[in-house]
Amino acid sequence: MKAAIFDIDDTLLSSKEDEEDDFIQLARNLLDRANEDEETLTVLLTARAEEIRDETIEKLNEAGINFDRLYMRPENRFEVRDEVYKKSVLEDLRSEGLDISFAVDDKNFVAEMWRDNNVTCLKLPERQYLRNRFYRKTRKLYPLLPRPLQRLFQRYYRYRYRKRIKD
Numbered sequence: 285m286k287a288a289i290f291d292i293d294d295t296l297l298s299s300k301e302d303e304e305d306d307f308i309q310l311a312r313n314l315l316d317r318a319n320e321d322e323e324t325l326t327v328l329l330t331a332r333a334e335e336i337r338d339e340t341i342e343k344l345n346e347a348g349i350n351f352d353r354l355y356m357r358p359e360n361r362f363e364v365r366d367e368v369y370k371k372s373v374l375e376d377l378r379s380e381g382l383d384i385s386f387a388v389d390d391k392n393f394v395a396e397m398w399r400d401n402n403v404t405c406l407k408l409p410e411r412q413y414l415r416n417r418f419y420r421k422t423r424k425l426y427p428l429l430p431r432p433l434q435r436l437f438q439r440y441y442r443y444r445y446r447k448r449i450k451d
């Protein structure tokens with residue numbers, strides 16, 4: 285069995301929703317084709333956290349995006365860098381015996397990780413470069429926060445995505 289891997293933000297869903305985006309359309313077309321192939325498992329792999337699984341599924345359904353599996357950053361693990369988390373999922377998929385056909389992602393560090401691990405990566409333009417770098421730099425602070433602040437952050441994170449859905 286083969287697997288095709290797709291990132292979500294700025295790959296299947298645009299961070300600027302009002303804009304037509306040819307790259308997003310391209311990624312969705314690839315996903316549609318992978319979904320039609322019975323030999324291919326379609327995997328959405330996002331650094332979005334489990335905290336917002338329901339909101340994410342709602343948004344994907346709204347956009348008509350179909351998939352076999354959805355992997356999300358484990359709960360309360362905001363310190364883990366995207367490419368580190370995604371690499372761990374790659375290892376899980378491979379140990380299941382899946383043959384990875386390709387991965388689609390927008391982030392430079394993630395694309396590098398795919399290529400370093402012999403996965404063909406279709407790299408889309410990274411739209412939120414500065415914001416992504418800021419999050420990347422601050423991730424390791426998260427485990428140092430006291431528990432109540434971590435809980436507050438988790439609540440804010442859920443709120444942010446819930447709000448995004450209604451916009």
Ligand SMILES: [Mg+2]
Nearest residue numbers: 291293294390
């Ligand atoms: Mg992305």
